[in-house]
Amino acid sequence: MYLxxxxxxxxILFGVSLLAIALLMIAILREHPIIGPHxxxxxxxxxxxxLGIQILPLCFVAWIFGSFGVGRDIGERSGSFIFSxxxxxxxxxxxxxxxxxxxILVIAIFLNLAGLVQMYRILVAMGDPYxxxxxxxxGAVSLTTFAGVAxxxxxxxxxxxxxxxxxxxILIKNARGVFVSAGVLLGYLVLGMVVRHHWPSxxxxxxxxxxxxxxxxxxxxxxxxxxxxxxIRAAIVLLFPFAAQIxxxxxDI
Amino acid sequence: MSDLAxxxxxxxxxxxxxxxxxxxxxxxxxxxxPRGSIYGFLGRNGxxxxxxxxxxAGLAHPTSGRMQVLGxxxxxxxIPILERxxxxxxxxxxxxxxxxxxxxxxxxxxxxxxxxxAAKYAEVLEIPMKxxxxxxxxxxxxxxxxxxxxxxxxxxxxxxxxTAGLDPVVTDQLLRVLVDDFANEGRTLFLSSHHLSEVxxxxxxxxxxxxxxxxxxxxxxxxxxxxxRVRVVGENLxxxxxxxxxxxxxGEGTTEYIVRTxxxxxxxxxxxxxxxxxxxxxxxxxxIFLEVVGKGEANxxxxxxx
Numbered sequence: 001m002y003l004x005x006x007x008x009x010x011x012i013l014f015g016v017s018l019l020a021i022a023l024l025m026i027a028i029l030r031e032h033p034i035i036g037p038h039x040x041x042x043x044x045x046x047x048x049x050x051l052g053i054q055i056l057p058l059c060f061v062a063w064i065f066g067s068f069g070v071g072r073d074i075g076e077r078s079g080s081f082i083f084s085x086x087x088x089x090x091x092x093x094x095x096x097x098x099x100x101x102x103x104i105l106v107i108a109i110f111l112n113l114a115g116l117v118q119m120y121r122i123l124v125a126m127g128d129p130y131x132x133x134x135x136x137x138x139g140a141v142s143l144t145t146f147a148g149v150a151x152x153x154x155x156x157x158x159x160x161x162x163x164x165x166x167x168x169x170i171l172i173k174n175a176r177g178v179f180v181s182a183g184v185l186l187g188y189l190v191l192g193m194v195v196r197h198h199w200p201s202x203x204x205x206x207x208x209x210x211x212x213x214x215x216x217x218x219x220x221x222x223x224x225x226x227x228x229x230x231x232i233r234a235a236i237v238l239l240f241p242f243a244a245q246i247x248x249x250x251x252d253i
Numbered sequence: 254m255s256d257l258a259x260x261x262x263x264x265x266x267x268x269x270x271x272x273x274x275x276x277x278x279x280x281x282x283x284x285x286x287p288r289g290s291i292y293g294f295l296g297r298n299g300x301x302x303x304x305x306x307x308x309x310a311g312l313a314h315p316t317s318g319r320m321q322v323l324g325x326x327x328x329x330x331x332i333p334i335l336e337r338x339x340x341x342x343x344x345x346x347x348x349x350x351x352x353x354x355x356x357x358x359x360x361x362x363x364x365x366x367x368x369x370x371a372a373k374y375a376e377v378l379e380i381p382m383k384x385x386x387x388x389x390x391x392x393x394x395x396x397x398x399x400x401x402x403x404x405x406x407x408x409x410x411x412x413x414x415x416t417a418g419l420d421p422v423v424t425d426q427l428l429r430v431l432v433d434d435f436a437n438e439g440r441t442l443f444l445s446s447h448h449l450s451e452v453x454x455x456x457x458x459x460x461x462x463x464x465x466x467x468x469x470x471x472x473x474x475x476x477x478x479x480x481x482r483v484r485v486v487g488e489n490l491x492x493x494x495x496x497x498x499x500x501x502x503x504g505e506g507t508t509e510y511i512v513r514t515x516x517x518x519x520x521x522x523x524x525x526x527x528x529x530x531x532x533x534x535x536x537x538x539x540x541i542f543l544e545v546v547g548k549g550e551a552n553x554x555x556x557x558x559x
Contacts, residue, residue: 001361005347073347080342084310085362086335252313
């Protein structure tokens with residue numbers, strides 16, 4: 001029943017997101033690719049653009065989803081009502097977080113499905129005999145693997161934004177935690193730029209998983225380091241609800 | 254099984270602030286709420302009433318001291334306590350839900366939840382159940398909070414200022430439901446308030462808290478039967494520190510005693526010492542409250558005098 005509460009709060013944004021993806025899919029299917037047979041297209045470049053385009057709306061959705069849940073309830077003075085229902089504080093927190101993350105995953109999957117369809121249509125238009133193969137900068141992977149990894153990359157970034165925002169709302173006991181998390185993310189990007197400017201040899205870890213690019217130090221991440229990179233990012237994503245649980249346990253409502 | 258529904262021992266709650274001295278919201282609160290009683294927890298604004306209730310609900314952590322609700326510790330046994338206790342604290346539910354949604358939401362949490370009771374109270378209290386909570390009047394919001402607490406099948410109801418901001422008609426309606434439907438079935442009702450006349454009307458026990466300390470805790474019958482105001486003229490009168498004398502006020506030519514017990518013996522003693530007892534008058538709860546919190550009528554906020 002508690003999930004129903006989170007669903008009520010998030011369903012409009014969730015529905016609008018899926019509707020937007022549906023419209024995108026329709027647009028993709030109605031469009032005729034302008035690439036002719038045997039065209040020379042950097043497919044990994046297409047995917048990078050696609051990933052770049054999708055992470056903005058996905059992160060925005062994750063940012064808003066992160067503001068739902070018990071942090072906002074406490075800010076709206078509903079905390080004493082929520083936390084005098086049967087269930088310990090962690091029970092409420094993990095349900096909020098798990099359900100929100102599931103919704104983001106669904107949106108990320110559908111968004112990347114749209115991308116996959118577009119990708120496939122481009123390959124067909126090119127008359128590529130290897131329609132299920134995409135060439136990255138350092139090798140070739142199947143289209144489905146390619147799409148799966150792209151989806152994972154986008155989802156992990158959205159999950160990071162969501163978890164950080166959810167944690168922030170609990171930390172400041174208010175939905176305005178969205179601004180704290182935005183500040184932290186922006187701060188990290190600025191820090192990255194400052195570091196790169198003053199110490200060109202130092203590179204801060206990227207917020208976005210980059211499986212199809214050569215990073216300066218890691219080489220072709222899809223071949224060697226993808227598993228490690230995903231594990232580290234997943235661990236960081238999980239860190240925030242655990243931290244939120246500790247904070248929530250200690251605070252007075 | 255303990256015959257106390259709620260018990261606190263030396264309960265302290267301090268709030269620390271960066272740029273201000275720490276606030277002692279509770280300063281050694283010792284409280285004993287008998288099972289089956291209607292306990293009026295009285296105090297001025299900021300006396301520590303809401304803090305106490307938040308601690309009892311496990312929403313806040315005590316700085317030190319012990320407490321028990323239905324024989325269980327709110328810090329370690331929150332869930333069993335919440336199964337058997339209805340708390341109404343901030344009177345703020347989920348603003349975007351209407352009454353029916355809130356009933357649906359609440360139902361899943363409580364094993365002893367009764368839809369029949371919810372429907373009954375919605376009708377009796379005339380609550381517009383299809384209106385969103387945020388759009389309800391203060392009175393209807395309070396009624397809805399009460400409906401949810403009553404329908405969860407609790408054996409103890411803890412209400413923080415249940416009648417604050419309500420008109421006399423709604424107040425009367427709520428008090429009737431609380432007393433007739435809940436407390437008369439042998440369950441315990443604990444309500445904090447600074448509306449003394451309402452508490453005097455329904456409560457059978459009172460506790461008066463001020464600055465985080467419980468200054469008086471007695472059955473209301475005992476309070477009414479024993480507290481007396483004694484005005485005396487005389488010399489070499491007894492000191493204020495005697496146990497039975499709650500307070501002594503020395504005026505121009507007369508001395509006024511607030512006597513807690515044994516008024517007859519006390520006045521006889523005064524007379525034997527040559528004093529003239531001008532009058533012995535009973536006190537109502539408002540007068541006792543004013544004397545206990547020690548402020549004098551001129552300094553007490555209007556709502557306390559209401």
